[in-house]
Amino acid sequence: MWRIVRKNKFEKQYWLLGSERQKRTDDAILDLAYSTNPATKGQYKSSIRVFSYELGRGDRILYDIQYEDSIIVLLRVCDHKSVYGKD
Secondary structure (H helix, E strand, O other): OOEEEEOHHHHHHHHHOOHHHHHHHHHHHHHHHOOOOHHHHOEEEOOOOEEEEEEEOOEEEEEEEEHHHOEEEEEEEEEHHHHOOOO
């Protein structure tokens, strides 16, 4: 199992989500934590050097993987436009 670390930005954005979106996020975090290789769960975004996990309805989780310590760092969670910092 991977250890999950939530950055402050992720926490702030998480609490702004509605309960349905929080539930989808929680399910995705469990999916990542129990996967054998979390890199296969998301799409690598080379321009910003992080992984993107699609939650559906345009929502994304951006995360980084620290293989040496078995840690997944959750960076951001919000809609597609906001998560990449566009507009």
